[in-house]
Amino acid sequence: MNRSQLAHFLKLSADPEATLTAASTDELGIIVDALYRNLDTPKPVFGAQDWYDLATEELARRTSPGSPELYRAASSPDAYGAA
Structure with missing residues (x-):
């Protein structure tokens, strides 16, 4: 994502x-x-x-042990259908 794409993304959100x-x-x-x-x-x-701070906090929340997002990713089937 280049500077203009990032600026556009931030502006529209x-x-x-x-x-x-x-x-x-x-x-x-x-x-x-x-x-x-x-x-x-x-x-x-x-x-x-500000966006960076919020995004890194959200990413840390998702990757912390016991995170519901982490659990969903671990329990969802992979590309080969195995759990």
């Missing part, structure tokens, strides 16, 4: 928490990566730091 909560864990990883890369530039997109 009225509620960052709802957007991040609704994202899949894979999508959340992509968002965190894009935000991190953007924050490492001389002029980050306005609001990127």
Whole structure:
């Protein structure tokens, strides 16, 4: 995701928490990566730091032991149908 795509994404999302909560864990990883890369530039997109903080908190919540999201991922069948 480049700078203009990130800026467009942030601008269209009225509620960052709802957007991040609704994202899949894979999508959340992509968002965190894009935000991190953007924050490492001389002029980050306005609001990127707040989004990054919220996104990393959500990602940490999902990957912590006992997380319902982690349990769903572990209990769902894989590509070969095995649990």
